[in-house]
Amino acid sequence: MKYYVGIDLGGTNTKIGLVDEKGNIIFTTIVKTDSMEGFSETIQRLSKILITQIEGTNVNFDNVVSVGVGVPGPVLNSRVVKFWANFPWKHGMDLALEFEKNLGKPVKVDNDVNVITLGEMWKGAAQGYKNVLGLAVGTGIGGGIIVDGKLVSGEHGAGGEVGHIKIEPNGKLCGCGQKGCWEAYASATGIIREANSRLAINKQNLLYEMTKGRDLEAKDVFDAARKGDEFSIDIVDYEAEKLALGIGNLLSILDPEIVVVGGGVALAGDFLFDRVKEKLKDVAFPSILENLKIVTATLGNDAGILGAAYLGMM
Amino acid sequence: MKYYVGIDLGGTNTKIGLVDEKGNIIFTTIVKTDSMEGFSETIQRLSKILITQIEGTNVNFDNVVSVGVGVPGPVLNSRVVKFWANFPWKHGMDLALEFEKNLGKPVKVDNDVNVITLGEMWKGAAQGYKNVLGLAVGTGIGGGIIVDGKLVSGEHGAGGEVGHIKIEPNGKLCGCGQKGCWEAYASATGIIREANSRLAINKQNLLYEMTKGRDLEAKDVFDAARKGDEFSIDIVDYEAEKLALGIGNLLSILDPEIVVVGGGVALAGDFLFDRVKEKLKDVAFPSILENLKIVTATLGNDAGILGAAYLGMM
Numbered sequence: 001m002k003y004y005v006g007i008d009l010g011g012t013n014t015k016i017g018l019v020d021e022k023g024n025i026i027f028t029t030i031v032k033t034d035s036m037e038g039f040s041e042t043i044q045r046l047s048k049i050l051i052t053q054i055e056g057t058n059v060n061f062d063n064v065v066s067v068g069v070g071v072p073g074p075v076l077n078s079r080v081v082k083f084w085a086n087f088p089w090k091h092g093m094d095l096a097l098e099f100e101k102n103l104g105k106p107v108k109v110d111n112d113v114n115v116i117t118l119g120e121m122w123k124g125a126a127q128g129y130k131n132v133l134g135l136a137v138g139t140g141i142g143g144g145i146i147v148d149g150k151l152v153s154g155e156h157g158a159g160g161e162v163g164h165i166k167i168e169p170n171g172k173l174c175g176c177g178q179k180g181c182w183e184a185y186a187s188a189t190g191i192i193r194e195a196n197s198r199l200a201i202n203k204q205n206l207l208y209e210m211t212k213g214r215d216l217e218a219k220d221v222f223d224a225a226r227k228g229d230e231f232s233i234d235i236v237d238y239e240a241e242k243l244a245l246g247i248g249n250l251l252s253i254l255d256p257e258i259v260v261v262g263g264g265v266a267l268a269g270d271f272l273f274d275r276v277k278e279k280l281k282d283v284a285f286p287s288i289l290e291n292l293k294i295v296t297a298t299l300g301n302d303a304g305i306l307g308a309a310y311l312g313m314m
Numbered sequence: 315m316k317y318y319v320g321i322d323l324g325g326t327n328t329k330i331g332l333v334d335e336k337g338n339i340i341f342t343t344i345v346k347t348d349s350m351e352g353f354s355e356t357i358q359r360l361s362k363i364l365i366t367q368i369e370g371t372n373v374n375f376d377n378v379v380s381v382g383v384g385v386p387g388p389v390l391n392s393r394v395v396k397f398w399a400n401f402p403w404k405h406g407m408d409l410a411l412e413f414e415k416n417l418g419k420p421v422k423v424d425n426d427v428n429v430i431t432l433g434e435m436w437k438g439a440a441q442g443y444k445n446v447l448g449l450a451v452g453t454g455i456g457g458g459i460i461v462d463g464k465l466v467s468g469e470h471g472a473g474g475e476v477g478h479i480k481i482e483p484n485g486k487l488c489g490c491g492q493k494g495c496w497e498a499y500a501s502a503t504g505i506i507r508e509a510n511s512r513l514a515i516n517k518q519n520l521l522y523e524m525t526k527g528r529d530l531e532a533k534d535v536f537d538a539a540r541k542g543d544e545f546s547i548d549i550v551d552y553e554a555e556k557l558a559l560g561i562g563n564l565l566s567i568l569d570p571e572i573v574v575v576g577g578g579v580a581l582a583g584d585f586l587f588d589r590v591k592e593k594l595k596d597v598a599f600p601s602i603l604e605n606l607k608i609v610t611a612t613l614g615n616d617a618g619i620l621g622a623a624y625l626g627m628m
Contacts, residue, residue, distance in 0.1 A: 147461055150461075152568065153569075155571045161569070161599070164599065166481070167483065178596065179596075245480055250567065253475070253564065255466075256469060288472050288475075
């Protein structure tokens, strides 16, 4: 049996896992990334943890074929991180080389949402499909595009940076500094902004009662809406409309077989997605929506590890 | 030497050409499509014209390897036309099979703008590139997406249907029946609509003088703007902003190496594209715009033939 390592390198925590060629997980472990200690130091420490973990299993390190890594940020040539989101590390570092020096195995790197999408294609909600649009709707909106089984990573590693498509000319200010970005409206952050903006002038609603005296979360809006709060249902409709606007654009361009949605907002489930599907009829052609599947990601935290392992395998 | 046939099947005219393996054109001919006579009859007649034309050359028909066809409409599995734009033919016909019956050669079919983009990649403005976004900006806006040298045709043959991405929520009505489509703003038709709408309340300008008593064309706006007409320059700025909005979204999603723009509006050249590049800075990330090439298509009418020949070759 052959084995593959998957690493999901995050700003706070890093997930490390070992997977067999069939996608069975041998182990996963979560460690603090502690990127402040420096690039080489961190990669060396993570590599040592990985090797120690593998020694604790029945798997011989010689049978580990390759290593895949997902990182938050654009990646060039499956190796070089063009710039780091949330890491105090130098831009343009060859992360694959650094792991290769420590592990002596071939390493491939890609953007974390791209990698998650690969994972969902290999072992999750998009199993059996080859043309997949993956979306991670949380603090921001990330995307992963798979065409014919392969990632569209882009010339500058920015393929699938769908959170920053503009859905409204000169629209809401986004964290990126530009205006009208999709994620300024449809991410969890977008929901919170919209809810707070509406709450500023309307306090006669359940959402206000529920969140009085604390910070509002996107989940509160869905919870209140499920309880019948019209004020919150309106915000869910707003969210569905904005999600549909971006998804519709992606469908018109890519015409995928399946859309897999992960991230915190996806936890709202059909309560949200039934509305999104309804709104999609106004912004995408019927022929594109024919038999289209829009599903929730199923692998959760394992998606990054499985996807990274699969990336190394490709 | 091996030879390849390229056919650009249009609503009014059909272009037929023979190309050698290096992309040298042996002949091209333009015939009336006359689709009213029926699907089988038309394909049979076009096939006979092709064979007769080849007999008039030094090329032996046995040395013709394959045939490629571009059609206006979505194409499934490189064979079946899901529905015809501008043809009175039944939807879902296997056009490849019909040509194969008449020609005895393997045939591949794809959407016409996809095929043009292939042509520009093989022998035109995108030669040497493998990640190409092709745009045809004329009456509408069509797109062709090439990733890693291969077309993204989509699950329903609608890959690259970029004219109908929404750039404004509930925006201008589009010919497709939906609202806010990119082509409702940035196509030649969009320019004409905008110009006429502005002319209705402002006749103190050169554009009005130039077009009084006749229908306005998009070209008039560029001509008047070049002569310094501020009213028309404003419309060119509007066009540049709307073009940039859609192109920016496509760049964020696909991150291509090169964008090739053809169609009537592209004839405006740098006068328009310098403005588009400036506006792009507001709607696409600097990292995506780094070294990005935005160029005018160079093959003109031959793009469809060369692209179709190349499609058959793939």
